[in-house]
């Protein structure tokens with residue numbers, strides 16, 4: 001009999017105290033590619049509760065190196081703070097750097113943006129679609145954590161559609177239009193005009 005390998009697997013979990021509060025970290029892997037992803041959880045909930053969650057795509061430059069040319073690091077901090085303030089919640093941290101093109105390609109895209117391309121044109125000039133991300137692992141992560149109903153922190157309607165397409169009950173969207181800097185304003189305006197992001201226009205003036 002042929003055995004079917006699941007596309008994603010849970011691997012392990014542990015305590016993760018942070019500057020924001022005491023989280024747990026849960027590790028997952030894409031079976032075929034070996035790509036690793038993590039979830040952070042805070043507090044407890046019942047199956048029927050609405051749990052605030054953020055799906056955050058890896059951004060080494062913004063999340064770990066304090067870059068101000070995107071809003072990623074600011075959003076990551078805001079999401080963790082929101083979760084702690086709420087008393088419970090989940091952050092899915094997906095290792096899909098550079099909207100899926102990888103770190104070094106993102107640096108190439110930044111190089112093109114330094115020359116005047118916008119974030120979408122730069123990807124396309126390198127031969128990539130504007131956004132290559134796949135959210136299908138989120139379902140396993142949320143199932144493993146016992147999350148059925150969510151309030152999603154995002155400005156990106158594609159994340160909402162992806163979750164709903166997998167059968168996750170998205171009860172509400174919480175905007176996370178946070179972290180506008182002089183260095184990322186043009187980037188955020190491009191995401192709004194070309195990638196369908198919703199962003200409070202007053203914050204981009």
Ligand SMILES: Nc1nc2c(ncn2[C@@H]2O[C@H](COP(=O)(O)OP(=O)(O)OP(=O)(O)O)[C@@H](O)[C@H]2O)c(=O)[nH]1
Pocket residue numbers: 055056057058059060070072075096097098099100101106109110113119123153154155156159176197
């Ligand atoms: N290719 C490319 N990727 C970028 C650029 N700037 C940031 N990124 C990546 O874009 C992704 C942003 O992820 P998120 O903040 O989770 O997603 P988002 O689409 O902005 O949606 P929300 O923040 O949820 O509203 C990360 O993977 C970053 O590394 C860029 O100029 N080019």
